[in-house]
Amino acid sequence: MQGFEYKVVPAPERAEKIKGARSPEARFAQTLEALMNRFGRDGWEYVRADTLPVQERLSLTRKGTVYRTVLVFRRAVEAELPIEPAFLRPLEVSAAEGKAPPLRAVPEVAPPFRARPQEAAPAETPARQSGQEPAGHGEPEEAGR
Numbered sequence: 066m067q068g069f070e071y072k073v074v075p076a077p078e079r080a081e082k083i084k085g086a087r088s089p090e091a092r093f094a095q096t097l098e099a100l101m102n103r104f105g106r107d108g109w110e111y112v113r114a115d116t117l118p119v120q121e122r123l124s125l126t127r128k129g130t131v132y133r134t135v136l137v138f139r140r141a142v143e144a145e146l147p148i149e150p151a152f153l154r155p156l157e158v159s160a161a162e163g164k165a166p167p168l169r170a171v172p173e174v175a176p177p178f179r180a181r182p183q184e185a186a187p188a189e190t191p192a193r194q195s196g197q198e199p200a201g202h203g204e205p206e207e208a209g210r
Contacts, residue, residue, distance in 0.1 A: 069139045072109055074100075076134040100136070109138035 077100060080092035101111055116134045123129040 072138045073135050108140045112137040
């Protein structure tokens with residue numbers, strides 16, 4: 066089965082000085098062409114360019130997001146890739162012992178947090194049942210009386 070390996074390289078930010086290229090666009094195009102040809106000679110096929118956000122430190126106390134452009138290359142490799150992940154494959158049985166290898170102990174984890182059921186509202190007090198308010202809970206008294 067054929068698979069791929071990938072190489073991701075930063076895109077050039079500046080054009081190199083190249084004889085015969087007069088405009089900045091022509092210098093940049095030739096810089097990019099030289100980079101792509103160099104990887105192409107080594108068997109890498111250009112796939113695409115991506116601009117991705119990267120969290121970087123801007124100063125001693127500040128972080129910010131900057132955008133970096135990368136070039137993605139790939140080349141074919143002859144390797145048998147597993148069809149299913151290794152953890153889904155059955156355990157191999159040892160012929161000498163006739164049984165599967167021992168399982169590793171899994172550390173015990175705390176049970177999930179469960180909130181307590183809400184308590185019922187406090188029962189009516191005799192003062193509230195008769196319509197009277199407890200002392201200090203009625204209308205505020207005026208300071209001038």
